[in-house]
Amino acid sequence: MKSKGIKPNAATFGTLLAGFYAEEKYEDVGKVLNLMKEHGVSVGVSTYNIRIRSLCMLKKSNEAKALLDGMLSKGIMPNSTTYNHLIYGFCREGNLEEAKRLFKSMVNKGLKPDSHCYFTLVYFLCQSGDFETALRFCKESMEKNWVPNFSTMKALVKGLASISKVEEAKELIKNVKEKFSKNADAWDEIEKDLPQ
Template sequence: MAFFSRLRLPSLTAAHRNFSTILSADSKTPLSAKDKTRAALSLLKSEQNPEKILEICRAAALTPDLHLDRIAFSVAVTKLSDSNQFSYIKQLLDELRRDRPDLRTEKFAAQAIVLFGQANMVDDAIATFKKHHDDAGSAAGSVKTLNALLFACTIAKNYAEVKRIFVDFPKIYSISPNLDTYNTVIKSFTESGNSSSVYSILQEMKRNRISPNATTFSNLLAGFYKEEKFEEVAKVLEMMKTEYSISPGTATYNVRIQSLCKLKRAREAMALLEKMLKEGPKPNSTTFSELIHGFCSAGDLEEATKLFKSMVSRGHPPCAECYFTLIYYLCVGKDFDAALRFSKESMEKKWVPNFSTMKLLVNGLAGEGRVEEAKELVGQMKEKFSKNAHLWDEVLAGFPQ
């Protein structure tokens, strides 16, 4: 308790005065909420000291209502989790609920539960669920926090807890599961290699008059593909059509394409794209992105490059991940000409591949005697990411003299 008290701030006024200087060197210029979060994100990405990570989060006055703020919370928890600073995660989330009345809500309780799951702190996620229920003071529990807890256990890969909570908590806390509840449990079952158990969940949903949706079946299809039970895949597709009158949409096709690519069956995935182009539904950028990754990981860079060009010609702007995947695998395949071309195109869109990919490209160019081109690229990277300048200096030192 003494340790906990030592880290608490003396007053809200002092907190505001101290924290404003954390996010802005010019404390006379007030930052907007969005600017505070952006400044916090920038600091969090490079900060290693756990106490300073907490100070940054306090300074930004983060809220679960804003997408950018939720990202900042996630980055902070990931940084602390990666360095095994679990007590600081607990302190941060517990302190926010205690000291900020605006965060004593169902919404923040749900986010805190998920963040504990992200850090593999399932016991704390459960404790947060129970505390929120007790604080709410109502007989019926919150299905939103129940779903958050099931999701937290799923991302922590604690599938046994998912099953226990799903069976016990609705009875204990008088909660009626909804579609999100069932979809989360189905995802857990399929991730843990128990896809066949989902059929009993579908029967329960029918008894409770809750209709499955495309997400329900996409999760189930992904599970059967992962287990390579292709007859069950066909059975589920038929069930969707005949029993539930659900036509597979683009998202369902994308799950099937992704699943086949993970199994190194990119040609079969390509056949699904061709079917979409002929019969519908229309593919989107994700469809092409999954296939590009599939062919790249299978070593078929020619087909991946063709797909990239086809994607552009069909009016689907490539996402950053498409560029990064293609550049990386082209470097691995030693096609540094194409990798350089795509990297320039990507950086023109302000999408810069990570250090390890760019290092592959720079060393590849230098190894082919294209030292000046490599140095030019290093100069651009140092200009964009000055914090990594010393790493690029080490790369330059290894160039042929």
Template structure:
């Protein structure tokens, strides 16, 4: 008995050392759970070997209870899918769902969604069907996860089948979230017209639609350029007592911008202001992106100034969009000014955008500014320092 305990203790200690060596090879000390999670996430981002990714996940003992671990799971699944290593995905999820501490509906729902992210919808359906064998009961929340999994996998036909058959088969009454998920699937798949019958069914069953319901359907009709149906949905919102919030306006503005109808989207901004409503930074983000895509940079810059004057703080995405399109339009001095603002917030665009800016500054003989940008980027991302050294060496030919 003593020998068995000693062997078990030795085995556990070896596993801990093995875990630490993978997650933190430069240290002999044991890592806390949070340190393991952070290390795993960092390693997964850059790891290309699928077996190594699985080893990292196992060493970190990931759990869906932690936000960091959920992100790590998702990154791992994406990387394994990119490598077409589907057996590795199945292995990782099967190992997880059989862990005694993961036997809960919430955790199993998360793994159902991960199967959808991997495009393995057959495995997601099988996991849902076999939940009682795992000692976990099914509920409408898990059903909603399965429907969302179908959408992630782009399996809209399977989503329709599950929605049609499973509530009756398993005695699960659809909720507002169920209907909103199904509406999302129909609208994403180019079947926005189906939303009319879904909304009618909701009314029959006494399920009141909310802002999310109408935002989803309105975006779907815009995507299909069925503008008269957008008007019908706006009227239906009034009938159900759902307010036309800034969120609904943002969906309309984004939808028009995606259709390269940013001028019409800006008219909606004027409507918002005329009604005494306050646009938010999401409103401006959509408009700025829309006008940038259409090459109307002066309007985009004007909107950016209006946003600042309205005391709305731009986010990283807004800065990155402006810098990217300013570089495309060869407005490198404006791009530099925006880039400096962005970097003062700790937000640095990706390497391709920064290279475009640096090359552009060099082309207009702003070598000192280009070197400054390179110095800032090298300090923040030492991993790419070698690539930037090569770019900087080319400046000597210009000088």
């Protein structure tokens, strides 16, 4: 690029950062950040999001959270994407309490969680057996017309039934059938299997 007189931009450096994180070449990450300064490319929220996402993919969510804290201390405001990456990372590492804290923090900052954020929480909460909290997030999501996929919803329904929340499970099935009539037969089968 240099020899052709093409000036690198934030996207160029973002690609380099993601690549070096993927290969766990942290020393090179530092070099890229220095190159950004040399070329007058500011480190903004999108650069932080690339770094946070990369660390979360490597199951280094605590380090990613430290980057969030660094952003805030520099006056760089995170966006919902920042939080989505962190919530996914902590869920994937089994730290659902931290994921829920981050969700609350995001909402308190006036940022709006997207469907992916809700689906991630519902899925991992079901995996951990916290069906009541999963139901709360699922209901919030469905109020926005976002419904988790069939297998996640099935896990939630069966999980609710397993903790004697059969009425809640049936109500959930009813709501899903209203939104997706094409899956009604599959839901009828699942409902038949629920304890009466």
